[in-house]
Amino acid sequence: MTRSLTAFMRASTRSGGRPGYRAGVRAVAPLFPAVLAFGVSFGVLAQAAGFGALASIVMSLTTFAGSAQFAAVSVLDAGGTAAAAVGAAVLLNARYGPMALAAASVFRGGRLRRLVEAQLLVDESWALAQRDGEFDRRIMIGAGFALYVGWNAGTAIGVVAGDALTDPATLGLDAAFPALFLALLVPLVRDRSALAAALIGAGVALALTPITPAGIPVIAATVACLVGLRRPAAAHAPSYERPPGARAAPPCRAEEAA
Amino acid sequence: MSAAWVAVLVVGAATLALKGAGPVLAGGRTLPGASARVVDLLAPALLAALVATNAFASDGELVLDERGAGLVAAGVAIALKAPLLAVIVVAAVTAALLRLIS
Numbered sequence: 001m002t003r004s005l006t007a008f009m010r011a012s013t014r015s016g017g018r019p020g021y022r023a024g025v026r027a028v029a030p031l032f033p034a035v036l037a038f039g040v041s042f043g044v045l046a047q048a049a050g051f052g053a054l055a056s057i058v059m060s061l062t063t064f065a066g067s068a069q070f071a072a073v074s075v076l077d078a079g080g081t082a083a084a085a086v087g088a089a090v091l092l093n094a095r096y097g098p099m100a101l102a103a104a105s106v107f108r109g110g111r112l113r114r115l116v117e118a119q120l121l122v123d124e125s126w127a128l129a130q131r132d133g134e135f136d137r138r139i140m141i142g143a144g145f146a147l148y149v150g151w152n153a154g155t156a157i158g159v160v161a162g163d164a165l166t167d168p169a170t171l172g173l174d175a176a177f178p179a180l181f182l183a184l185l186v187p188l189v190r191d192r193s194a195l196a197a198a199l200i201g202a203g204v205a206l207a208l209t210p211i212t213p214a215g216i217p218v219i220a221a222t223v224a225c226l227v228g229l230r231r232p233a234a235a236h237a238p239s240y241e242r243p244p245g246a247r248a249a250p251p252c253r254a255e256e257a258a
Numbered sequence: 259m260s261a262a263w264v265a266v267l268v269v270g271a272a273t274l275a276l277k278g279a280g281p282v283l284a285g286g287r288t289l290p291g292a293s294a295r296v297v298d299l300l301a302p303a304l305l306a307a308l309v310a311t312n313a314f315a316s317d318g319e320l321v322l323d324e325r326g327a328g329l330v331a332a333g334v335a336i337a338l339k340a341p342l343l344a345v346i347v348v349a350a351v352t353a354a355l356l357r358l359i360s
Binding site for chain 1: 260261262263264265266268269270272273274276277278279280281282283284285286287288289292295296297298299300301302303304305306307308309310311312313314315318319320324325327328329331332333336342343345346347348349350351352353354355357
């Protein structure tokens with residue numbers, strides 16, 4: 001697994017058939033150990049918080065969203081009510097509304113199929129699917145499926161094996177996630193609008209972290225996309241020279257519309 | 259029903275709806291000009307927010323800890339055009355080593 005994202009991207013844009021799903025699985029492979037380990041932690045913590053084995057496993061199978069699951073479990077563990085646990089978890093997952101909306105145009109088929117495929121959307125699969133200024137549905141599904149397997153296998157291991165296992169933070173695995181998101185953000189920042197959206201988004205999220213419940217900062221960061229309403233300056237619209245080896249980056253729709 | 263099961267079922271249903279709403283209602287459609295520009299910028303805005311909160315937020319507080327150091331190391335690896343796996347390993351190893359010695 002040493003091929004770069006760039007290589008995956010080329011492979012995925014070249015191939016028209018099934019390899020797109022496999023490219024998604026390969027793209028997410030570097031994260032697999034971390035997701036498995038956090039799945040194990042979730043299984044252990046849910047048990048400790050009084051979730052039965054079945055409830056822990058069903059939650060990973062149906063919710064499939066790490067931060068929301070940890071939040072719900074920790075609220076109940078701290079003696080909170082079911083309503084408080086649900087509130088915290090739903091707030092954390094509210095970001096999936098705008099994330100899925102951003103990807104919506106590439107979903108195909110009937111409503112049920114779109115609904116089912118959308119369930120494989122999590123932060124990592126959504127981020128990995130950002131390719132060439134478009135959202136690659138197959139990458140999202142391949143990556144999401146691999147993450148689903150890892151997350152649920154981890155949960156089951158955690159439920160069964162209990163706390164005989166190491167805290168993933170000791171292995172630095174919690175640092176893998178911001179690193180992944182940064183690596184995927186960099187190629188998206190290819191014009192001033194995208195840079196402004198990224199900086200404002202990060203700024204809003206950090207500013208709100210100390211003063212709002214968890215989950216709000218990331219949702220509020222979506223206001224940054226309103227810089228897209230600004231009329232793009234004609235001066236920087238046409239030129240997209242990139243150095244050799246740079247990721248293929250066609251002009252985004254904002255610029256094409258200029 | 260126990261509080262745990264209420265949380266499992268309600269959070270599961272809410273998540274299904276949150277993930278599914280956009281693709282079910284707007285799937286396969288190309289959005290008109292201005293809204294497409296706005297939706298295009300959701301990706302960098304949300305990714306940047308995920309970077310910020312995953313690296314610097316902890317229990318509702320801003321913190322500078324080993325994850326931040328891992329992020330800086332990842333930034334260097336990205337600037338050096340390292341493959342994704344290397345970027346992730348560099349971040350994790352940096353954080354793990356700092357925790358080991360602190």
